[in-house]
Amino acid sequence: MGYMHKYLDVDLTSGKIHEKKLDPELAEKFIGGKGLGAKILYDELKPGIDPLGPENIILFMTGPLTGTSVVTSGRWCIVTKSPHTGIYLDSQIGGKFGHRLKKAGYDYILVRGRAKNLCYLYVSPDGSTLISAKEVWQRGTFETEEILKGKHPKSEVACIGPAGEKLVTYANVMTDKSHMAGRGGAGAVMGSKNLKAVVVSGNEVIDAVHDDFNELTRTFRTKVQNDDGVKNRNRIGTMMWVNMSNEGGFLPTRNYQSGVFEDADAISGETMLENYTYANRACYGCLIACGKANKFETGKYAGLDVDGPEYESTALLGSNCGIKDLGAVAKASELCDDLGLDTITTGATISFAIECIEKGYLEQSDVENLVFGNDEAILEVIKLISKRKGFGELLAKGSKAAAKEIGHDSMDFAIQVKGNELAGVEPRGSWGMALAYSTADRGACHQRTWTPSAELRGDLKRFSFEGVPKFVKESQDERAACFSLVVCDFLPFGVQEMVEMLNSATGFSYTPESYLETGERIWNLTRMFNTREGITSGDDILPERFFKDVMPDGDAKGLVVNRDQFEAAKLEYYKLREWDDKGIPTERKLKKLGL
């Protein structure tokens, strides 16, 4: 219980769909979601396979808490080998798809192979089938979802847009209009398999083992309702970070040339709230309801009615592209969602291209006047990327691959780690994120560790690595477990509450210690996956910009990330993890973790 005890194994090459039993021992050892997905991925894939080949698999995962009465139980995730980085990828996502997948009777879906023609997978308790997706070929994600819901009322849809079909390596999987399985290109994996969408339907009962489960979650619900952080998320959402990051000097600006954007307030959460926000948006059953619906009445984008943008999209498509019109940011974010493009990587790659143009390394050909701050040109480039046309073909592989082609010293300011672009925190202004980005398991990521709150509160010393290795390690482990339950990282619970919910739902006997050890087990497993793909300590590194170019403004003015201190912190982090100096997990450690 907590589990549905079944999964679907779908072979697109043969067209065969098999219902199989969930392995109860694996479920107990890796929980679900990220953890179980990582284990399956590790076991199923041979090293070195092409992420866009039929030998890759893609996993649509729920966890034991998905679809239950736990707040944020709308979360689910996708696990696959990333075509953007060539390493492990899990993408955490919300909306309403997760609970419906579970109510279709399955803990997860494993998809392998490649279909001959574009199709979608329909899953229900009464049977599952592959159906031609001709009708939605090259359609945007908004339309695709509407059309497939029309054909299958009372269902939920996860789909790709034109970008995924065109194998843009940072194409997202989208659901519930504006929710994304982002970063790393899960959408391109679906595209490579000729799988346009997964449609799930059903109303099976999700049981908990213990009778007190609902009472427990009701108590926790009250805790969530009364939490000040939650109230703030409900009020302003992730957009609170625009002004906070700018004031802290770490708001990515003009391809991370600065951490201070002179027009930050114009694209801030406060400005959004005062002028545009009219309602909250929530994932399935989530009372945090951090999403914001915005309507723009004036200016160039008058008439725009849109869910979002979120903070990371605003940082990368806004300040990092020099855009100071929140309507333009919202439009760009909506366009990415509809085309099925990752907003972070899209913004980062375009800003990288603009700097290359400024430096004379790159000729702009298809777009007029592609400079920082030109929203129209940037919207045009987004469309070209989704089509891989002209200029868009180069940028459709992301900044690392583009830098390789462009040459000169452009790799120094291609702002990525292991091929994945950095998110909305500039590391010279937040040294904690320097280590967090460098060591995250899917390339640069803000969701495995988030240090800015601790740095602004003073729990971590700013511009220092003191205490950072321990902080990063512990939060990576904790998040790995949290993403296996699957719940949201915005849930204001400690490990104790997570363990109580997990045990009550499943009947397991987890302790806070064994729960965190499971997180550690999962983290080591994803590292082993990456090690197997050739990742070593040399890849746990920041772009040169942050070690060489002095920050021109703000709290971090005059600073770079100290390279020696960074390397020392990294070694300390390896030591805490009981990995060797090359960042490879030791035999002893793996044995201890039961790997």
Next chain:
Amino acid sequence: MGYMHKYLDVDLTSGKIHEKKLDPELAEKFIGGKGLGAKILYDELKPGIDPLGPENIILFMTGPLTGTSVVTSGRWCIVTKSPHTGIYLDSQIGGKFGHRLKKAGYDYILVRGRAKNLCYLYVSPDGSTLISAKEVWQRGTFETEEILKGKHPKSEVACIGPAGEKLVTYANVMTDKSHMAGRGGAGAVMGSKNLKAVVVSGNEVIDAVHDDFNELTRTFRTKVQNDDGVKNRNRIGTMMWVNMSNEGGFLPTRNYQSGVFEDADAISGETMLENYTYANRACYGCLIACGKANKFETGKYAGLDVDGPEYESTALLGSNCGIKDLGAVAKASELCDDLGLDTITTGATISFAIECIEKGYLEQSDVENLVFGNDEAILEVIKLISKRKGFGELLAKGSKAAAKEIGHDSMDFAIQVKGNELAGVEPRGSWGMALAYSTADRGACHQRTWTPSAELRGDLKRFSFEGVPKFVKESQDERAACFSLVVCDFLPFGVQEMVEMLNSATGFSYTPESYLETGERIWNLTRMFNTREGITSGDDILPERFFKDVMPDGDAKGLVVNRDQFEAAKLEYYKLREWDDKGIPTERKLKKLGL
């Protein structure tokens, strides 16, 4: 401007669709929405026509503020002759259909005649057409909307459910899942015309005449944001009234036998908020966002994830049916929405039937144990009503028509005025509503005047008609204008703001006085419509129960509505309106109003 200057004239009999010009003089004189709709209805219809015959028309109306930057500009309305009452009907409704209709390029749609086969009307700037609705025949409104949106992505849908197709006289038109054009059976009119749905699509620009329009609405937006009443609506919505009505002694209970429900708290807004609410729901661009999404985790209705219920549905399907399980109320409300039934009339008619069974006037045949408090039996009856099967056939005409068949003294406790059932305020506990219900233009209605707030605040003396005629008259006029703009009655604005917005959008030169006079003009016009149908002062009356049966409990314990005082108040009301003693507008008055 403000207007699109065009409307569609659709003749279902011939299948011809004509685009016609909006009459600018009529628009200035009757504004739009309710006012303009009433004028067209009055001019188009001959007295005495069958509301369910092809000679009836149905109007889908927007107003000059619909779809603009004004808060609550998502509102629109339907105007027709009611098959439930045989008199004038306008139904105010929210969701997202109104702004899209206007962006399709039309101020309103007039539909006449009857189609040979079930069809739907598709409207867009590129052309409009009638399409077979075979595929959605007898489908619920939720599925119908999903299916038609799938066929026409980026559109909005207003549709009827099985109840409308079966001509249940209180069938609603539904949009955006849980938004209803309620009361009076606009859904049955669509059903009688074989019109399953109207689908609107388009992105035409809605202009305002004055350049300062958006600045004006932005200022007003801040006012809305800072309004305490709005904050409360955003927090708890209409459900705040369950406990307030019960404490005031006017919560309809067991077919209005009492105004106090011993289990009110169990179905209250506070209980809902604490246990079930996870997010707000908003109409297009509305930052009041008074709707609530609820998820039920435990009890009989565990798994239910639903928008609503609202207060009126809770009063009528809950306390008035003796139901104390909020999950059951939410389920009943959702079922009514999906079947396309009015929740108020459904709840009132079922509770009336239960009392008839208790008294031995009626035999229950198809449902087991139909008694107050039996939620399962009540859910079963709702389904029977929508199918007009067995017991449901009698109840599908509402309580007045059923009482006529049942006989005995059942008409005394058929809780309706002019055929329309009373809403969620018991008149012995709220004498203001006694006059409001009796004189409302579509039969008993809570939206033309709402006295409970003034009574609880002490602005109106309780259990007295002192000041009530003036209060009722003035708010009827004000609401008539407000419903012509069209905006929501939850907008916390005075006449001054309404006039400023109207003038800025349209270029008119309304003053507060001429605006209220327009409201009065519209009110007199709807009265003339009803007079023409035979309505006189004898119809402006409450059910006998409220004059004869002493209230058993609460603030109004021991009271009835004083009949003499009521009649005196009615005469005073007529006098204020410059109507004669029979409630007929005088020639002089009509002339003064330009009618």
